[in-house]
Amino acid sequence: MTLSRYSLIAAATLTTALLASTSSQADVDKAIEYRQDALSVMAWQIGPLGDMAQGKIDYDAEEFARRAENLDAVADLPWEGFVEGSLRGDNHGVDTDALAEIADDWEDFESRQQALVEEAAKLAELAQGDDFAAMRQQVASVADTCKGCHDNYRAE
Numbered sequence: 001m002t003l004s005r006y007s008l009i010a011a012a013t014l015t016t017a018l019l020a021s022t023s024s025q026a027d028v029d030k031a032i033e034y035r036q037d038a039l040s041v042m043a044w045q046i047g048p049l050g051d052m053a054q055g056k057i058d059y060d061a062e063e064f065a066r067r068a069e070n071l072d073a074v075a076d077l078p079w080e081g082f083v084e085g086s087l088r089g090d091n092h093g094v095d096t097d098a099l100a101e102i103a104d105d106w107e108d109f110e111s112r113q114q115a116l117v118e119e120a121a122k123l124a125e126l127a128q129g130d131d132f133a134a135m136r137q138q139v140a141s142v143a144d145t146c147k148g149c150h151d152n153y154r155a156e
């Protein structure tokens with residue numbers, strides 16, 4: 001009687017332990033997919049901004065302001081998806097271009113996130129005005145923060 005109660009408890013504990021590790025593996029996979037999706041949202045929003053800045057499409061003040069606001073709103077979203085164990089070479093089930101260096105240079109990686117957040121906020125603010133030359137320059141500043149981080153921490 002006592003023995004079987006103990007083994008039940010032991011079995012229950014074991015099950016819990018297994019479930020915990022299974023679900024954290026799934027959480028890592030979900031986090032990677034989440035951040036990739038959030039990064040795609042940012043790319044979708046900045047696309048037409050870049051096209052307008054480069055004169056590939058006509059400048060439309062309303063669309064520019066709307067997309068700049070969207071970008072500002074999502075600029076700090078991807079980063080919570082960079083959870084422990086989710087980089088290249090970690091043992092998870094999703095293809096990722098996030099290099100292992102991110103873990104070694106975490107402070108720099110965070111300061112690059114912050115740079116994007118700040119530059120995107122500036123762009124959204126400028127987009128409320130009518131200085132298109134300044135807006136164009138600011139689109140380039142935002143894009144530089146994307147590129148700078150990709151050059152260092154994203155696989156080719």
Ligand code: HEC
Nearest residue numbers: 036039040042043096097098112113116145146149153154
């Ligand atoms: C702080 C670093 C950093 C900044 C800033 C950054 N990225 Fe990235 N980006 C990454 C990393 C790392 C990956 C690889 C993510 C992965 O595969 O898990 C990535 C991947 C992407 C992807 C591919 C997503 C997918 O579906 O696999 C897109 C698109 C992208 N970034 C767009 C942007 C744009 C646009 C900006 C600027 C507005 C930007 N990123 C700013 C680090 C950054």
